[in-house]
Amino acid sequence: MLLVVLELAGLAVFAASGALAAVRAQLDAFGVVVLGLTTALGGGVIRDVLLGVHPPASLRNLPYLVVPVVAALIVFAFHPQVARLRRAVLLADAVGLGLFTVSGTATALAMDVPAYTACLIGMTAGIGGGALRDLLLREIPLVLRREIYALAALAGAVVVVVGHRLAWPAGLVAVVGSVLVVLIRVVTLWRQWHAPVARGVER
């Protein structure tokens, strides 16, 4: 139950991040909704396609559609206020990343794939929606630019795998994994930590 609420919250914040990016790119109302939906559902759809779940779960549950659409419409209607909440959106994006990475890894583990496969699929689920959003708006995806993005997802996925091996309660694992992802993202954004860039690139 807690997990469902958290997942719907993740959908809402990912949809909001997509819709806000669409408003900035001056798309119309439908484009805003389409991009919000794509950002929110993209990661889960990729996860289910990789795992062979047909049709993807996020296309089969009505609340999974309604929540992102409503979130996108709210952004469209109130975007100046939302844009001012830029920090809140970054936080929400981090929450979404954590939740989808954790639930993606857990879903994969439940289908008896090897641990590293589950980590990869969980990271893909967490990162996929935002990558689609950036691709559609012709931007280099944040996962490739923003430091410690993929690493944060990897940390969350590893927590789920280790917790699963140690037979921790699933709810505890989900909370610890998600919180770790959010913490890593928040701290690195706050401290402006960067991973090293290769030196002396002659373009």
Added chain:
Amino acid sequence: MLLVVLELAGLAVFAASGALAAVRAQLDAFGVVVLGLTTALGGGVIRDVLLGVHPPASLRNLPYLVVPVVAALIVFAFHPQVARLRRAVLLADAVGLGLFTVSGTATALAMDVPAYTACLIGMTAGIGGGALRDLLLREIPLVLRREIYALAALAGAVVVVVGHRLAWPAGLVAVVGSVLVVLIRVVTLWRQWHAPVARGVER
């Protein structure tokens, strides 16, 4: 039979739209064929991947490959004439959008998915090929820019779902749904109707 002819026509016009865009981007002959094929087959491949049809139907039927290749080559050879037919291409694109949305929705319904899932998958089938074309050419997909594009697809998908519930003949449903999509696209292009854009965006 009518449906097969219409679907092949849809493949041809989508391939032509991809090939024309490729000619404009100054791709070579092979690039034109590759982009034409991708535009024509993309929507159906995405639909079948979501529904778990392996390998996708559009990769298993020889006419589904021959028709787009021939259409792309014709565009490559005669492109100035085709380019002058810009309105015909826009009309054809609308026909393709209608046909693939309708056939995608009907295919999904036949696999016993919920109605809204069928609508989503049908819209994806109709929109997918053109979105791939624009992504590969580094353009923001038309579905995000051109007003009433996604809405037209949604209208066609809803007609199929309602007709299916009311047990209308499948052929009638397909025709009504496709015609409605084409009508919406033609009227909005002709009247230059736009959906609202968010006001006061500070970029």
Added chain:
Amino acid sequence: MLLVVLELAGLAVFAASGALAAVRAQLDAFGVVVLGLTTALGGGVIRDVLLGVHPPASLRNLPYLVVPVVAALIVFAFHPQVARLRRAVLLADAVGLGLFTVSGTATALAMDVPAYTACLIGMTAGIGGGALRDLLLREIPLVLRREIYALAALAGAVVVVVGHRLAWPAGLVAVVGSVLVVLIRVVTLWRQWHAPVARGVER
């Protein structure tokens, strides 16, 4: 055994091409690894999604993950030397294209799909990783720009299909197909052969 070694070599060279492109785009260390992995695994993942192999084989074999990561890290650490080896990288890219096209076609044929379906899936497997790499970096994919790229892949795929029909030994078919792809790429790059571009494009 030879095939496994060749496939791992293909993964390494594709990962190196992705990592080198990422270094040039000034991504950080994680971005370099993510793009290297995506380039190396992309084609195989797309192939398995189209064929319904869940989860994709390249996500289930640890060496398939370790080799690209190591290759990407080596590029990140030693990129000036690697960049100077530009010809070697182009050769390696051709080898990867050949190997993945051949193994993709053979994998598809083993699942009893029609010959042209196997060719299409094999070409997609060979081309897919590089196309993803270019998409993520916002470039028009090489397959659409570089002449004789898709054709080289097609030639390799046809060799595999013909060899399969004639019941040649699988190893021989793989070698002949891969070598043919590499030869076509090398000769066309060396002689700077181009496919025709449509004349008189008014943009």
